[in-house]
Amino acid sequence: xxxxxxxxxxxxxxxxxxxxxxxxxxxxxxxxxxxxxxxxxxxxxxxxxxxxxxxxxxxxxxxxxxxxxxxxxxxxxxxxxxxxxxxxxxxxxxxxxxxxxxxxxxxxxxxxxxxxxxxxxxxxxxxxxxxxxxxxxxxxxxxxxxxxxxxxxxxxxxxxxxxxxxxxxxxxxxxxxxxxxxxxxxxxxxxxxxxxxxxxxxxxxxxxxxxxxxxxxxxxxxxxxxxxxxxxxxxxxxxxxxxxxxxxxxxxxxxxxxxxxxxxxxx
Amino acid sequence: xxxxxxxxxxxxxxxxxxxxxxxxxxxxxxxxxxxxxxxxxxxxxxxxxxxxxxxxxxxxxxxxxxxxxxxxxxxxxxxxxxxxxxxxxxxxxxxxxxxxxxxxxxxxxxxxxxxxxxxxxxxxxxxxxxxxxxxxxxxxxxxxxxxxxxxxxxxxxxxxxxxxxxxxxxxxxxxxxxxxxxxxxxxxxxxxxxxxxxxxxxxxxxxxxxxxxxxxxxxxxxxxxxxxxxxxxxxxxxxxxxxxxxx
Numbered sequence: 308x309x310x311x312x313x314x315x316x317x318x319x320x321x322x323x324x325x326x327x328x329x330x331x332x333x334x335x336x337x338x339x340x341x342x343x344x345x346x347x348x349x350x351x352x353x354x355x356x357x358x359x360x361x362x363x364x365x366x367x368x369x370x371x372x373x374x375x376x377x378x379x380x381x382x383x384x385x386x387x388x389x390x391x392x393x394x395x396x397x398x399x400x401x402x403x404x405x406x407x408x409x410x411x412x413x414x415x416x417x418x419x420x421x422x423x424x425x426x427x428x429x430x431x432x433x434x435x436x437x438x439x440x441x442x443x444x445x446x447x448x449x450x451x452x453x454x455x456x457x458x459x460x461x462x463x464x465x466x467x468x469x470x471x472x473x474x475x476x477x478x479x480x481x482x483x484x485x486x487x488x489x490x491x492x493x494x495x496x497x498x499x500x501x502x503x504x505x506x507x508x509x510x511x512x513x514x515x516x517x518x519x520x521x522x523x524x525x526x527x528x529x530x531x532x533x534x535x536x537x538x539x540x541x542x543x544x545x546x547x548x549x550x551x552x553x554x555x556x557x558x559x560x561x562x563x564x565x566x567x568x569x570x571x572x573x574x
Numbered sequence: 575x576x577x578x579x580x581x582x583x584x585x586x587x588x589x590x591x592x593x594x595x596x597x598x599x600x601x602x603x604x605x606x607x608x609x610x611x612x613x614x615x616x617x618x619x620x621x622x623x624x625x626x627x628x629x630x631x632x633x634x635x636x637x638x639x640x641x642x643x644x645x646x647x648x649x650x651x652x653x654x655x656x657x658x659x660x661x662x663x664x665x666x667x668x669x670x671x672x673x674x675x676x677x678x679x680x681x682x683x684x685x686x687x688x689x690x691x692x693x694x695x696x697x698x699x700x701x702x703x704x705x706x707x708x709x710x711x712x713x714x715x716x717x718x719x720x721x722x723x724x725x726x727x728x729x730x731x732x733x734x735x736x737x738x739x740x741x742x743x744x745x746x747x748x749x750x751x752x753x754x755x756x757x758x759x760x761x762x763x764x765x766x767x768x769x770x771x772x773x774x775x776x777x778x779x780x781x782x783x784x785x786x787x788x789x790x791x792x793x794x795x796x797x798x799x800x801x802x803x804x805x806x807x808x809x810x811x812x813x814x815x816x817x818x819x820x821x
Contacts, residue, residue, distance in 0.1 A: 312677065327665075397625075401626065401650070403647040403679065405646075557629075
């Protein structure tokens with residue numbers, strides 16, 4: 308493992324972002340819009356709630372955490388897409404760079420870009436809508452960690468799909484978080500779902516986070532073993548996604564797709 | 575002559591299509607070997623396999639004693655390439671591209687090396703210019719600067735002068751010859767310009783239908799096969815490979 312090669316991937320992303328408004332704005336604009344929109348919705352719901360129930364930590368907090376996961380995933384995929392968009396695979400994969408170094412570079416890029424989004428969301432949610440993250444306690448740290456790990460897994464998996472299916476398959480990637488969110492119980496308890504959906508939810512690390520979030524808000528205590536299980540699942544998915552990416556890369560090297568990527572298929 | 579590249583019984587099959595059919599050759603230090611042949615002969619496929627971006631069906635590629643299949647990163651550390659179909663990302667500047675690729679190749683004293691290459695390839699005025707707006711000639715010079723970042727022991731050039739006017743092409747040839755004379759690198763060079771090949775190559779390999787048909791000195795090979803020029807020999811290889819030993 309050579310740190311220089313991983314640093315090159317991060318540096319490339321830094322160079323691209325610093326010189327491009329169209330790359331800087333998406334780091335925080337959409338999450339800021341989400342915070343404002345959901346902030347006002349929760350404020351309105353609070354006025355409707357007869358018992359004085361506070362929707363802000365439940366709804367706005369859930370939106371913030373979900374947006375964080377999406378930003379992490381997109382941090383990985385967009386760093387990968389930069390090579391797709393600039394047709395750079397031949398140049399980059401003909402260097403001594405290993406797949407592990409490349410993926411770590413994508414992950415480090417994602418950490419930096421998703422942190423920007425997270426900070427903007429935290430600032431807006433606390434200053435404009437009074438969301439206090441101290442109310443969640445220290446358990447917020449493992450919550451964020453589990454979501455971060457699962458976001459990384461989704462990002463690597465999505466990149467592998469595009470590596471296998473070609474540039475046009477980018478379309479498959481953007482809706483993935485939306486497809487997962489009903490099963491993850493972002494806005495409602497898993498018990499709301501029909502039985503078959505609950506079984507799928509148990510396989511998704513974010514569902515443990517959002518169930519935990521609701522448990523804390525309702526005054527309960529999140530079990531450590533539940534969070535640990537969510538974390539273990541997320542790590543398992545990262546390993547699975549890395550294996551899948553390595554397989555897709557091996558396929559692309561076997562078929563010659565790396566060298567003729569714009570053709571989308573070599574068959 | 576010590577070998578920088580050894581290719582042994584290299585083949586690439588795509589289902590029932592044979593792109594490269596058991597070729598063997600070597601490139602020595604300070605040697606320029608021309609890989610010639612008509613379109614579809616298997617030149618780029620061979621180069622892609624040497625670069626590790628295409629897996630051979632069989633055979634081995636050894637770069638300075640390191641087999642590329644199990645030791646890809648080690649073998650490619652002292653290898654680099656330039657190809658007209660692989661321009662550097664147009665959304666980064668000249669310096670940024672060289673910086674990123676310098677890190678990928680583990681170049682020491684990178685900033686000084688980039689400075690020297692910008693000077694050598696007359697790219698200093700374009701240091702902070704996005705690569706996408708460079709002319710063909712400037713992009714070729716930049717690709718060559720990238721290819722020489724790590725002072726490669728093996729340099730693969732796939733039609734390096736294909737999109738250049740004769741004056742620019744001559745300049746590029748001079749830069750490559752300078753590299754071979756100064757360092758210990760060996761070069762595998764593909765080109766369709768037979769005058770260029772005759773001028774720069776120490777040895778040529780004629781490829782047709784994935785096989786090496788002829789090999790020898792570009793200055794004498796044509797006469798050895800009863801042809802007036804290398805270009806005439808090239809046309810014969812392209813049109814009548816069977817007459818020259820294929821099949």
